[in-house]
Amino acid sequence: MGxxxxxxxxxxxxxxxxxxxGAGTYIALAASFFENKQQIVSVVGEDFPQETxxxxxxxxxxxxxxxxxxxxxxxxxxxxxxxxxxxxxxxxTELNVLENFDPILPQSYQGAEFLMLGNLSPQVQKLVIERxxxxxxxxAMDTMNFWMDIALEPLKETLKLxxxxxxxxxxxxxxxxxxxxxxxxxxxxxxGPKYLIIxxxxxxxxxxxxxxAFFAPALPLEEVFDPTGAGDTFAGGFxxxxxxxxxxxxxxxxxxxxxxxxxxxxxxxxxxxxRLQEITQTDIEKRINKFVELTDFSMVETIN
Amino acid sequence: MGxxxxxxxxxxxxxxxxxxxGAGTYIALAASFFENKQQIVSVVGEDFPQETxxxxxxxxxxxxxxxxxxxxxxxxxxxxxxxxxxxxxxxxTELNVLENFDPILPQSYQGAEFLMLGNLSPQVQKLVIERxxxxxxxxAMDTMNFWMDIALEPLKETLKLxxxxxxxxxxxxxxxxxxxxxxxxxxxxxxGPKYLIIxxxxxxxxxxxxxxAFFAPALPLEEVFDPTGAGDTFAGGFxxxxxxxxxxxxxxxxxxxxxxxxxxxxxxxxxxxxRLQEITQTDIEKRINKFVELTDFSMVETIN
Numbered sequence: 169m170g171x172x173x174x175x176x177x178x179x180x181x182x183x184x185x186x187x188x189x190g191a192g193t194y195i196a197l198a199a200s201f202f203e204n205k206q207q208i209v210s211v212v213g214e215d216f217p218q219e220t221x222x223x224x225x226x227x228x229x230x231x232x233x234x235x236x237x238x239x240x241x242x243x244x245x246x247x248x249x250x251x252x253x254x255x256x257x258x259x260x261t262e263l264n265v266l267e268n269f270d271p272i273l274p275q276s277y278q279g280a281e282f283l284m285l286g287n288l289s290p291q292v293q294k295l296v297i298e299r300x301x302x303x304x305x306x307x308a309m310d311t312m313n314f315w316m317d318i319a320l321e322p323l324k325e326t327l328k329l330x331x332x333x334x335x336x337x338x339x340x341x342x343x344x345x346x347x348x349x350x351x352x353x354x355x356x357x358x359x360g361p362k363y364l365i366i367x368x369x370x371x372x373x374x375x376x377x378x379x380x381a382f383f384a385p386a387l388p389l390e391e392v393f394d395p396t397g398a399g400d401t402f403a404g405g406f407x408x409x410x411x412x413x414x415x416x417x418x419x420x421x422x423x424x425x426x427x428x429x430x431x432x433x434x435x436x437x438x439x440x441x442x443r444l445q446e447i448t449q450t451d452i453e454k455r456i457n458k459f460v461e462l463t464d465f466s467m468v469e470t471i472n
Numbered sequence: 473m474g475x476x477x478x479x480x481x482x483x484x485x486x487x488x489x490x491x492x493x494g495a496g497t498y499i500a501l502a503a504s505f506f507e508n509k510q511q512i513v514s515v516v517g518e519d520f521p522q523e524t525x526x527x528x529x530x531x532x533x534x535x536x537x538x539x540x541x542x543x544x545x546x547x548x549x550x551x552x553x554x555x556x557x558x559x560x561x562x563x564x565t566e567l568n569v570l571e572n573f574d575p576i577l578p579q580s581y582q583g584a585e586f587l588m589l590g591n592l593s594p595q596v597q598k599l600v601i602e603r604x605x606x607x608x609x610x611x612a613m614d615t616m617n618f619w620m621d622i623a624l625e626p627l628k629e630t631l632k633l634x635x636x637x638x639x640x641x642x643x644x645x646x647x648x649x650x651x652x653x654x655x656x657x658x659x660x661x662x663x664g665p666k667y668l669i670i671x672x673x674x675x676x677x678x679x680x681x682x683x684x685a686f687f688a689p690a691l692p693l694e695e696v697f698d699p700t701g702a703g704d705t706f707a708g709g710f711x712x713x714x715x716x717x718x719x720x721x722x723x724x725x726x727x728x729x730x731x732x733x734x735x736x737x738x739x740x741x742x743x744x745x746x747r748l749q750e751i752t753q754t755d756i757e758k759r760i761n762k763f764v765e766l767t768d769f770s771m772v773e774t775i776n
Binding site for chain 2: 251252347348349350351368371372374380381382383384385388389390391392419422423425426456460461462463464465466467468
C-alpha cells in the first residue's frame with residue numbers, strides 16, 4: 169500500500185516535468201525483481217497514464233486494489249534538492265485523490281502473507297491492516313515526521329499492530345526523543361514493532377532486533393543523481409526479497425537489507441523510476457556482489 | 473609523531489579540568505595494544521606529569537624522541553561539544569612548546585618500519601619523513617582543514633611523500649573540492665597517497681585503494697561520552713595492528729580498520745584517555761567480535 173503519484177523533481181543536475189512517482193510505485197517496482205505475485209492498494213485520478221499501469225501489470229503487480237477516480241486528479245508532489253542532496257524543499261503538494269483515500273482490499277488480496285505499508289496517514293495504514301481477514305506473516309511500515317507532528321496518537325496505535333518499522337535516522341530520533349540510535353531503537357521497539365530498520369541514506373542502514381544489530385552500508389557512489397524514491401525502493405526490495413524466500417528469520421532480513429540497498433543504489437542513478445525500469449537481474453546480482461566486496465573482511469590474524 | 477598535550481573538555485555529560493590528551497598520546501596508547509615496540513616523536517613542557525611518561529614507557533613506548541622543554545609549557549587545548557556530539561567549539565588553544573617544534577629523531581629510531589604522522593603542520597610532518605634515513609614500509613598521516621586553509625601548498629608537498637592519508641569526510645571534501653567521497657578519493661589519491669581512509673565518525677570509515685573500497689561501520693553506541701581522541705585512537709590502533717602483523721596488504725588493512733574502530737569505540741566511553749587505560753586484550757577481542765556480528769551476512773539465498 170502506498171501512493172501512486174506524479175512527481176516533479178529539481179536537483180543540481182537538472183529538472184523534470186511531471187514524472188511517475190509515489191511510494192507505492194517504487195515499492196512495487198523494487199519488489200517485482202524478487203517477487204512476481206504482488207498486489208497494490210492505492211488510488212490515482214483519471215489523469216494517470218494507462219501505460220504505467222500496464223508496466224506494473226507486466227511485472228506481476230495486481231491492480232484490483234488500485235482505485236481510478238474519474239473526474240479527479242492524481243496526487244502530485246514537487247520538490248527541489250539542495251546541493252548536498254541530503255535535504256530538499258517541498259515546492260508543491262497536491263493531495264487530490266489522496267485527500268479522502270479509503271483503501272479497498274479486494275477478495276483476491278485476502279491471505280496476503282507480506283504487507284508493506286508505505287508512508288501515508290497512520291489511520292489509513294491501520295485500516296489496511298484491519299481489512300485483511302488473516303494477519304500477514306510480516307507487517308512492515310514506513311512513516312515520516314509529518315505524522316509524528318500531527319497524528320502521533322494514531323501513529324502509536326498503528327505501531328502496536330506491526331512487526332517492522334522502516335524509518336530514517338531523523339525520524340527515529342523524533343519518534344523516540346533519543347539522539348543515540350541504540351536508545352532510539354529500544355524506545356521505538358517498546359511501542360510495538362519487534363524489528364526496526366533505521367535508514368541513514370548515504371551512511372547505510374541498521375537493523376535492530378532483540379539484543380542484536382546489523383549494519384549494511386550504502387554503496388559509495390560517484391554521483392547521486394536523484395534520491396527520490398530510494399527509501400521506498402529499499403523497502404520494496406527488502407520485502408520482495410523476504411517474500412520470495414518466504415523466510416522472515418533475522419539472517420534472511422540481513423540478506424534482504426543488502427538486496428534492498430542494492431536496488432536503492434540503482435534508483436538514485438537517474439530521475440524517478442527510470443533506472444529501476446532499465447536494470448536486469450544480472451545487474452542486481454553484480455551490485456549485490458559489490459556490497460559483499462565492500463563489507464567483506466576476516467579477522468584471521470590473532471592479536472598479540 | 474604527534475602532540476602530547478593537556479586538554480580540557482566540556483560535553484553535555486560533564487567537564488574536565490586539564491587532563492592528558494594529544495594525538496601522539498592517543499596514537500601511542502592505542503597502538504600499544506598490538507605493538508610493544510614503538511617510539512614517539514613529540515615535545516612537552518616541564519609541567520607535563522612524569523607519571524604519564526612512565527605509563528607510556530610501561531606500555532613499550534620509547535621516549536628518546538620526546539623533548540621536555542624546561543621553562544616552557546605543554547600544548548593546551550580546550551573545547552566544548554555541542555549536544556549532538558558531532559561538532560565542537562574550540563575555547564582555548566595555547567601552542568606553547570609546539571610553536572617552534574623541531575622534531576628530533578634519535579639514532580635509535582632509525583629503521584622504523586611504520587610511521588604515523590599525527591595532525592601537525594605539514595612542514596613538521598615532512599621534516600620527520602626527511603630525517604628518517606631509510607624510508608619506512610608505510611607512512612601514514614592525518615591532517616585537518618586548518619592546514620588546508622593556511623598551508624595548502626606545503627600540505628600537498630608532504631602528501632607526495634606518504635602512502636596513506638587518514639582524514640574525515642569533511643576534510644576529504646575540502647581537500648578534493650568534491651562532495652562525492654568516491655570522487656574525492658580519486659582526487660586525493662592523485663595527490664600522492666595510494667591508500668586513503670575517510671573517517672565518518674558515528675557512520676564508520678571507508679578505505680580506498682586502486683579500484684577497491686572497503687567500508688567498516690562504527691559500533692552503534694548507547695552513549696558517546698567524549699569523542700576527543702577517537703580519530704587518533706583509530707589511527708593508532710590501525711597502525712599498531714598493521715605493524716604487529718608486519719603485513720601491509722589490502723586485506724590486512726581491512727582487519728586493521730576493524731581493530732582501530734574497536735579501540736575508538738572504547739575511547740569515546742569516558743573522558744580523555746581514561747577508558748583506553750582500563751581496557752584489556754580480552755575487552756578488545758570481544759569488541760572486535762561485535763564488529764564481526766554487526767556486519768556479518770551471507771547471501772546464500774539465490775535470487776528468483
